[in-house]
Amino acid sequence: MRTSEPSTFPRNAWYVAAMAAEVQDKPLGRQICNARMVFYRAQQGQIACVEDFCPHRGAPLSLGRVCEGKLVCGYHGLEMGCDGRVIAMPGQRVRGFPAIKSYAVEERYGFIWVWPGDREQADAALIPPLHWHxxxxxxxxxxxxxxxxxxxxxxxxxxxxxxxxxxxxxxxxxxxxxxxxxxxxxxxxxxxxxxxxxxxxxxxxxxxxxxxxxxxxxxxxxxxxxxxxxxxxxxxxxxxxxxxxxxxxxxxxxxxxxxxxxxxxxxxxxxxxxxxxxxxxxxxxxxxxxxxxxxxxxxxxxxxxxxxxxxxxxxxxxxxxxxxxxxxxxxxxxxxxxxxxxxxxxxxxxxxxxxxxxx
Missing domain, CATH: 3.90.380.10 (Naphthalene 1,2-dioxygenase Alpha Subunit; Chain A, domain 1)
Structure with missing residues (x-):
């Protein structure tokens, strides 16, 4: 007997989330498999993806900015790490804030790929090879x-x-x-x-x-x-x-x-x-x-x-x-x-x- 609600799409799989050129200096919000995500470039341009939800007041992080590889909420300046953990917030103690979901993400072949499901099951080797790239x-x-x-x-x-x-x-x-x-x-x-x-x-x-x-x-x-x-x-x-x-x-x-x-x-x-x-x-x-x-x-x-x-x-x-x-x-x-x-x-x-x- 199945206990979860029926789905129309697999989640434990790699999907193309964006073209690499779409994610540059600013964060990009995108909904995939019913999940709202935000993509941005962390330190050294490494692609990162977390829930598009600020743990402070629920604002979309995609309306924020990227500063020194950190995702900064555009509402009150809360800073997020690419692991979904809160880093800092001006004038506040926020280290105890609950983490938000972070997603397995890869940049390959000019695309950004995301795994919406169980991060532990994500294997980059499963991304389909594009021999022409x-x-x-x-x-x-x-x-x-x-x-x-x-x-x-x-x-x-x-x-x-x-x-x-x-x-x-x-x-x-x-x-x-x-x-x-x-x-x-x-x-x-x-x-x-x-x-x-x-x-x-x-x-x-x-x-x-x-x-x-x-x-x-x-x-x-x-x-x-x-x-x-x-x-x-x-x-x-x-x-x-x-x-x-x-x-x-x-x-x-x-x-x-x-x-x-x-x-x-x-x-x-x-x-x-x-x-x-x-x-x-x-x-x-x-x-x-x-x-x-x-x-x-x-x-x-x-x-x-x-x-x-x-x-x-x-x-x-x-x-x-x-x-x-x-x-x-x-x-x-x-x-x-x-x-x-x-x-x-x-x-x-x-x-x-x-x-x-x-x-």
Missing amino acids: ANPEWAYGGGLFHIQADYRLMVDNLMDLTHETYVHAASIGQAEIDETPCKTEVHGETEVVTSRFMHDIPAPPFWQMALRSNGLADDVKVDRWQICRFTPPSHVLIEVGVAHAGKGGYAAEDAHKVYSVVVDFITPETEDSMWYFWGMARKFNPGDAAVTEQIRAGQHKIFSEDLEMLERQQRNLAEHPERQLLKLSIDAGGVQSRKLIAQWIDREQPVQRPAAAQA
Whole structure:
């Protein structure tokens, strides 16, 4: 028998909390998995994270400032340490104040990662490796959206790319996506992979632009691939690209293709809102900043279309909680990803043992 309230997200996991550039001289307040946190840079620029709650009067510490590596409350000047303990307060004796919660936090790959759950279980080795980061053969550009929708709707969206034909018809959508079946595989409790390979098709506008930017012809048939990899708690990395038809498709040499990884880090804020960190790492023409910005702007437009769809979907679902949604073959990636999320949540729930029989 479960004793705790049901949750919609695992807490003992690493989530992207911010882009590293968001946390500089000032503290940053952000709500993650229903917990209000404040991120700031302590001594030597080391990232720190504590509850966004001053133990004096409950003011948000994110409205304060950072002074010599200490977080200073903007209400009465109380100073906090990165371990959640009170350090000092002008004219007051505060050493006996109760500590607030501090969180395991890491800065890696240009992101700030936080572990909302049991700090003792946090292992930095579990942060997913991003092999393209700081690799001169790759370039990256991305951004952040705040979306009023259940984070699992975004997982569904990214693990079923048939929606591209309709939502993104002017950029990456094409009928061949609908016409080509996809394959979904589950690898234990660590990964769901949905893949689709299309052969001898025209390149849609976005990929025509990518081909041109790499000095390749954009008016010939191509082979196209989409390989969506979900890993708990809510990360989706999608290998995408096109190669001139007949050159080997996904396995083609770099001279004949444009290859990228769409980066999607989806962080629940509450049960019906999320932080969506998006971007694209590309392995072609990495030194061209104009191409990076062109792709980033194109992605921004594409994901803005998703944002509108998901927020309206969320409103519909909230208004009709009694309705059961259909599950089709194209939904397999999202369905299996949700099963993994549920498994991760379930193993965090304490089990109430039956009371000993009374004499």
